[in-house]
Every structure is written in C-alpha cells, then in structure tokens.
Amino acid sequence: xxxxxxxxxxxxxxxxxxxxxxxxxxxxxYTIAHCAQSQMLTGPVEGALLRLLVQLTGAxxxxxLGMFTGYSALSMAEALPADGKILSCDVDPxxxxxxxxxxxxxxxxxxxxxxLGPALDTLAALESGREFxxxxxxADKENYIAYYDAVLPRLRPGGLVIADNVLWxxxxxxxxxxxxxxxxxxxxHVQLDPRVENVMLSVRDGVMLARKR
Numbered sequence: 105x106x107x108x109x110x111x112x113x114x115x116x117x118x119x120x121x122x123x124x125x126x127x128x129x130x131x132x133x134y135t136i137a138h139c140a141q142s143q144m145l146t147g148p149v150e151g152a153l154l155r156l157l158v159q160l161t162g163a164x165x166x167x168x169l170g171m172f173t174g175y176s177a178l179s180m181a182e183a184l185p186a187d188g189k190i191l192s193c194d195v196d197p198x199x200x201x202x203x204x205x206x207x208x209x210x211x212x213x214x215x216x217x218x219x220l221g222p223a224l225d226t227l228a229a230l231e232s233g234r235e236f237x238x239x240x241x242x243a244d245k246e247n248y249i250a251y252y253d254a255v256l257p258r259l260r261p262g263g264l265v266i267a268d269n270v271l272w273x274x275x276x277x278x279x280x281x282x283x284x285x286x287x288x289x290x291x292x293h294v295q296l297d298p299r300v301e302n303v304m305l306s307v308r309d310g311v312m313l314a315r316k317r
Contacts, residue, residue, distance in 0.1 A: 114149065114308070121152040128178060131206050135173045139199065144172050146242070146268070150308050151179035154240065154266070157313075158183040161264055163237035168192040169223045169251050170243030170268075174203025174216075180240070181212040190216045191236075193223040193243070223247075227254045235260050242268040245283045248290040252314075256299060259316045265300070271310025 124132070128151065136142045146154070158166070158180050164187065171177050171194040181190055194200050200220055207213030219226045223243055239255045241248065248267065259265065270276070270291055275284040291312065294302050300314040 117149045118147075121149050122155075124148045124151055124179070125182060127206060127210055128175060128182075131173060131175055131178065134202070134206075135175070139173060139202075146172075146176040146179065147308065150268070150311065151175060153307055153311070154179045155183040157264065157266065158238060161238055161262075163264075164188045165236045165238075166190040167236045167239045167255060167258070169239070169241045169255075170194060171200065171203055171218070172196075172242070173199050174206055176240060176242065177203065177216050178206060178210060178212065180238075181207075181210070181215045184212070184215050188215050191219060191226075192216055193219045193221070193226050195220065195222060224250060224254060227251075227258075230258070234258060236263060238264045238266065240266045240268070245269065245272070245290070246286045248286060249293050252290065252293065256316065261316055263316050265312075265314040265316070267294070267312040267314070269309045270304060270312040271306065273309060276310075 132145060135145050154176055164185060166180055168177055168190055171192045177190055177192045197220060200218060204218060207216050235258055237260055239259060241251055243251065252265065270287060272284060272287045276288050276291065279285045279288050294300065294312055294314050300316055302312060302314040305311045
C-alpha cells in the first residue's frame with residue numbers, strides 16, 4: 105500500500121534519523137531490485153523507530169508476525185542484548201529465504217528464530233507460559249484482530265504491541281476493500297480495549313503502539 109517513490113517529507117525524515125547498518129542498506133537495495141512487492145519493506149525510518157523501541161523498553165523476547173525479507177527483524181536484532189531472541193513468523197518461503205541469507209551474514213542473525221507457516225498456528229503451538237516483551241505485527245491485515253487477541257495474553261505487563269500499516273495509505277478514512285475495513289476494525293478494537301493504553305503514529309503508513317497495562 106505504501107507508494108514506491110518516497111515523498112519529500114519521508115526523505116527528510118530518513119536524512120534526520122540514525123542511519124541503518126551497511127547490511128540493512130544492502131538488504132533494502134536487494135529487496136527493491138528483486139521483490140515485486142518491495143513497498144512492503146519496513147525501511148530505514150521505521151527500522152530506526154523499532155530499534156529505539158526495543159532499547160527503550162529493554163525488550164529481550166520479541167515476537168514478529170510477518171517478516172517479509174527480514175528488514176524489521178534485523179533492525180530489532182541489532183538493538184537486542186546478546187541473550188535477546190526474536191521469534192519471527194512468515195508464510196512465504198521465497199522472502200524467508202532472502203531474510204535468512206542476510207541473517208546468516210549478520211553477527212546478530214543468531215538472535216532470530218524463523219517459523220515458516222501461519223502465525224496463528226505457530227502461536228497455538230507455543231509452550232504454555234511463554235511470554236514476550238514486545239510484539240511487532242506486520243502480517244495480513246484481515247487477521248490483525250485475531251493476531252492481537254492471540255498475542256496479548258502472552259505479552260508481559262508493560263509490554264508493547266507495535267502494529268504496522270494502521271493508516272493503510274489513507275484508506276481508513278474511506279474504507280472500501282476488505283483489507284480497509286479490517287484495519288479500521290482493528291484500530292477501533294485497540295482503541296476500545298481497556299487492557300492497553302495506545303497511541304497511533306503517522307510514521308510511514310501508520311504505526312499503532314499499545315502498551316499492556
């Protein structure tokens with residue numbers, strides 16, 4: 105949903121954010137050159153935000169739903185302490201293979217565990233009592249509410265859910281497609297949820313932060 109050509113204000117934000125590592129820059133260039141849906145890339149501005157949020161929350165156990173070519177996972181892994189772990193879920197074997205190839209070249213790649221398959225199945229199969237400090241959601245939008253309700257019980261008190269694409273290129277204002285209505289419903293679901301306090305940011309395609317009370 106995000107335009108392939110950066111708006112000038114997005115470029116300005118990029119120029120005034122901490123630059124990504126050389127490997128992340130290479131991953132961005134590779135994704136743009138080789139992936140038809142390269143607009144799904146998290147990108148350097150949101151990647152910098154994720155790194156900061158990991159550091160600010162002191163997260164050590166991260167769950168990622170929707171990995172694409174691995175930019176977001178690697179951004180967060182670079183911010184984790186040596187004993188930190190990311191469980192990253194995706195359904196696409198081709199983009200997962202790209203992600204794995206870049207993780208293998210990073211000193212932080214060993215912090216990332218990939219689970220290939222539907223995220224709800226992965227979550228259902230996790231051992232009882234396994235908790236996370238931070239969850240990043242960037243998978244299929246029609247299942248956002250289902251993902252949110254599945255992960256929140258596994259999030260520690262004070263933990264953070266980060267949901268991407270919550271503005272959906274502005275379609276939330278005049279929803280027409282099924283995915284539009286799904287994002288609108290998710291945003292309302294979080295807003296009305298007494299279990300969290302939340303804020304919606306207009307970073308890139310919109311980011312919802314929800315902190316578990």
